[in-house]
Amino acid sequence: MKFNRTKFFLFFFAFYGNAEVVYSQNLSLIDSLRESLNTEQLTARQFDLLNAIGFEYRYSYPDSTIYYCTRAYELGKKISIKKNLSKPLSFIGLAFANKGDYKKSSEYHEQAINIAIQQQDSVQLAFGYNNLGRMYFDGGDLVRSYDNLIRSKDIFEVIQDQSGLAYVYRSLANVYKSQGDFEKAIAMSTQAFELRKKIGERRSIVSSLLELGLIYEEKGDTKEALAKLQIADSLAKRINDPTTLAELELGVAEILLSEKRYIESYAKANAVLKTISGITNLKLFIRASLIRGEYFLYKKNYSLAIPIFKDIILKAEQSGNLAYQIEATKNIAICYQEIGEKSQAEDMINQSEILGERIRNTDLEQQIERLRFQLEIEKKEKENEFLKSVQIKNESLIASQRFQNRLLLTLIVSVSLIMVVLLIYARKRKIINEMLQTQNEQIIKQQDVITNVNKNLRKQNLQLNELNNEKNSLMSIVAHDLKSPINRIAGLAGIMELEGNNSKQQQEYLAMIKAATKAGDDLIKDLLDVSAFEANGRAPVITDVPVGELLEQRVNTFYGSAEIKSIQLLVAHTFTGTFKSDADSLNRIIDNLVSNAIKFSPRDSKVSVTGMQEGSAIIISVKDNGPGFSESDKVFLYQKFKRLSAQPTGGESSNGLGLAIVKTLVDRLGGEIVLFSEQGKGAEFQIRISESKG
Secondary structure: OOOOHHHHHHHHOHHHOOOOOOOOOOHHHHHHHHHHOOOOOOOHHHHHHHHHHHHHOOOOOHHHHHHHHHHHHHHHHHOOOOOOOOHHHHHHHHHHHHHOOHHHHHHHHHHHHHHHHHOOOHHHHHHHHHHHHHHHHHOOOHHHHHHHHHHHHHHHHHHOOHHHHHHHHHHHHHHHHHOOOHHHHHHHHHHHHHHHHHHOOHHHHHHHHHHHHHHHHHHOOHHHHHHHHHHHHHHHHHHOOHHHHHHHHHHHHHHHHHOOOHHHHHHHHHHHHHHOOOOOOHHHHHHHHHHHHHHHHHOOOHHHHHHHHHHHHHHHHHHOOHHHHHHHHHHHHHHHHHHOOHHHHHHHHHHHHHHHHHHHHHHHHHHHHHHHHHHHHHHHHHHHHHHHHHHHHHHHHHHHHHHHHHHHHHHHHHHHHHHHHHHHHHHHHHHHHHHHHHHHHHHHHHHHHHHHHHHHHHHHHHHHHHHHHHHHHHHHHHHHHHHHHHHHHHHHHHHHHHHOOOOHHHHHHHHHHHHHHHHHHHHHHHHHHHHHHHOOOOOOOEEEEOHHHHHHHHHHOOHHHHHHOOOEEEEEEOOOOOEEEEHHHHHHHHHHHHHHHHHHOOOOOEEEEEEEEEOOEEEEEEEEOOOOOOHHHHHOOOOOOOOOOOOOOOOOOOOOOHHHHHHHHHHHOOOEEEEEEOOOOOEEEEEEEEOOOO
């Protein structure tokens, strides 16, 4: 028995061409299912159990499959099961195919398909077409096989049944492989493998890997075939599948035999025969027996070899496998020649030649069938291409019509919406017009009222202007009239001081008189200034002002007032040269700010006066450590006669006109004044005045 690697792979995958991997039936599963079976119950669960038991028996004991599935079918009819009634008929069809009775198999598959159609059972209908297609493939009718498999594929794709698609892709792979179209076979088998990976059933994954290995080997890509086999072997060991592991071991034994390593090959074959038998898996049994026979032939133990080869011929004949019959017949002929039985040896040689001729005839028939099938496939593909083009055209027309319908519907809806919007708009417009008419009437009435109010306001404004002028005149008269007696009082107090001989109490009184007259004089001065500024009695007189000298002079005049309260008065500036502005206005601005800073600063504090030039503008800052200004103070900061929250710290008088005068003067010079202050944290007034061009 001569083996090469290609022959090993052909043997290795021989049992995968018919259906799923030919496992020996799972006896533990069958026992479990039979224990759950209750023959007295007529339920859907009993129906499923009978089907499951029959399915497990389909390869090794097909008669048991027929028995249990017939019971399942009868039970399904009794309980009027709505789906899956075709399933037991499909299993019976598989069992008859395994027995080699393709006529019976075809009848049951056709019956299963008809029932699936009646029950509108898409899943079982697709499986029915798949099983029928596989049966035709086994019988050599490739055309009908392909037709049924394509029907099955179309249904599975529509219902998106991944498990079913994996089955039918695998079936189509076998068809393409039989025709030598390895690219399509690999594509189909790869799709089946990917689907089974998604499903996660390891036995099916092993099956797909083994099948891919076979296709690659027949294609001549041994490296890729071995890679698939190694993965399959690893998975088979993980799931502890005895039959698949036996198949792998048997393949190794056949390789060892081809390398003349008879003892090792014989040991592995014996190990395999401990796992399987002629009943549980006939093909594996025959292959292992061939190795045993070859071993005894090598040992020249012809008395043990001949019975083994005869048993192989008998079993191979029963299963219809001519290749095994020829192999065993040739080996028996060698045995007879070695023991001197030449006539029997010649009979065996003649028998092997007859069997060989049958194989050659079969190969020729298959070649003819293959050519016919290829023509049919090409015809079918062209028909499919034509149908697809027609379908695409029809779909295009349908899509176009649908688009037109949607467009028309959209147009109708749009027009309807526009009409509704216009109606709503017209109604709203009417309501708005009515409201506008009412509002216009109200506005006309309000305009009349406003006109009357404006007339009254103009009269009141004239009266107020007259009163304001009278107030200003009166204030000016009063100020002038008061100024002379206040000055005389101050003069008399000065004379009394010069005469001396005043008691201590008289000196205090004189000081109080001088302070009062000074406050009164300052008030009169401020009142006159405010009155003059408001009347615009004097325009700014622009001259070249030495700002640095002016700032120092004005600050110097306040050193005495600061010393009385122990306030440190600081001055610093960077002014150089002159600056075009109104000297008198600058004097009053600096005086009022410095005076206020000293007046409201606590004892032993500090007042800083700084100055700098920035481009064509000067910036003067006066900063103190007084009580600062609250947010409410800032609202009334520059208003006349407004007393703010802070009080003078040395008993000085405050008439509320200082900051008003400063603001007026700064505005007249076109400058701006900014306050930086928080209550309780002092205050800083910053004056920015641009150089005058006059």
